[in-house]
Amino acid sequence: MNPNAWPNRREFLSRAWNGIGAIGLSGLLADELRASTGNKFDPFAAQLTHFPRKAKNCIFLFMQGGVSQMDSFEHKPKLRELHGKPLSRIPEISGELQGRLSFPHVTIGSPFEFAQHGQSGRWLSDRFPHLSQHVDDLAFIHGIKTDNQNHGPSTLHVNTGSQFPGSPSVGSWISYGLGSGNRNMPGYVVIQDPRGAPVNGAAIWSNGFLPAAYQGTLLRPTGTPILNLASPKGVSRQRQRREMDALQWLNQRHLTRRGGDSELEARISAYELAFRMQTEAPELMDISNEPEHVKNLYGLDNGTTSAFGRQCLLARRLVESGVRHTLLVHGVQISSSSWDDHGNVKGGMIRHCAEVDKPVSGLLADLKQRGLLDETLVVWASEMGRTPFKNGGMSGNPGREHNSWALTMWMAGGDVKGGTTAGATDEFSLRGIGETIHVRDVHATILDLMGLNQENVNFKHAGRIRKLTDIGGRILKEVVA
Secondary structure (H helix, E strand, C coil), rough: HHHHHHHCCCHHHHHHHCHHHHHHHHHHHHHHHHHHHHCCCCCCCCCCCCCCCCCEEEEEECCCEEEEEHCCCCCCCCHHHHHHCCCCCCCCCCCHHHHHHCCCCCEEECCCCCCEECCCCEEECCCCCCHHHHHHEEEEEEECCCCCHHHHHHCCCCCCHHCCCCCCCHHHHHHHHHHHCCCCCCCEECCCCCCCCCCHHHHHHCCCCCCHHHEECCCCCCCCCCCCCCCCCCCCHHHHHHHHHHHHHHHHHHHHHHCHHHHHHHHHHHHHHHHHHHHHHHHHCCCCCCCCCHHHHCCCCCCCHHHHHHHHHHHHHHHHHHHCEEEEECCCCCCCCCCCEEEEEHHHHHHHHHHHHHHHHHHHHHHHHHCCHHHHEEEECCCCCEEEEEECCCCCCCCCEEECCCCEEECCCCCCCCCCCECCCCCCCCEEECCCHHHHHHHHHHHCCCCCCCCCCEEEEEEEEEEEECCCCCCHHEEEC
């Protein structure tokens, strides 16, 4: 028989009596092959790390609006000495803050009391009575420099590495580098504040120029976890499975003629993922079976803490299910529900901290008691710091302006060296001192703690090799064990 007369694979499958079943079998076999080889063509396949690290998952806590560092994590007694007076000296600084300091201004001391906690002697304000119990597990990074004073660009910068729209978010890069730990759930999940969206909305969990499969999946706070996920009424699971098999066969034929289209590949993969998620996602979002003492640990028994407490509890459940990266957002736009306290910073910080302190503490405690903190990197971030002064004279309820020179972040879990510090700010908490710490340095450290080499996690776009850290970041070894 002439071997050239044999049909090719596509012809065979299209003519075969059980062609669709053969595709289903090939899919199962392909899963086994990808599991053993780490096939990069499957966006959800687990990938090997570049070097050994404990952390398998990441929870990124983003506080929208700009957390006031001198009212939370930086004890600056000099500000109380100067309260109501101009700064005693003008540090070397440029840009908008330089302009503000050239006009009349008054120093704003913190209205909160600070105390040292843990064996590390970490100073925390009295707004964090629960988090203070975990300071020896936390590594703080002070004086981080962002590239912009405004919320829009700075929110993008911290979450994507660029102040301009269109770049992949941190979670997208981690998912791209490591794949997913659960083939029944997305590798990257987002739970935003139930009161509304952050500045830039979905752009802060966008896949940017990476394949569309790596974008964050937003879970809704009520109802069906993901929009349009529920099956139509009257459609059984068996019937839906048959329809999915037929659709998958047609989609693969369509893709074969249009090879290399990542958005099409992602959409086809999403059909199958959505089918699997119809069972797992609702179960993950249903916290009714959690013991009452666990719910109370997160503050679900209190109206002030229940919203963010639920976000944190769901983050723990997502970690248990193998979701690679979870982004939790607290704060809405630049409203009173965000950390953007241009006026009445005292009242704002009392309100914001009360909403997150116990939930974050509960998350750390719960992860630790379950043995999950060792394999989960937890990151606290905001888009900027605040100023130690306000322009004009003293008012009854003073606030603080934007400050791109003194962002404070912290990390915990995995190979984070708890009780340590990287960077520092001056006596006013106005800007970092010593070697400048850029956002790209923090991102390089996050990738390193996830077992990823920043140089190897890259993607060619518009003729250029792109990466999260752009020109490259310095790993902050002070906070890495």
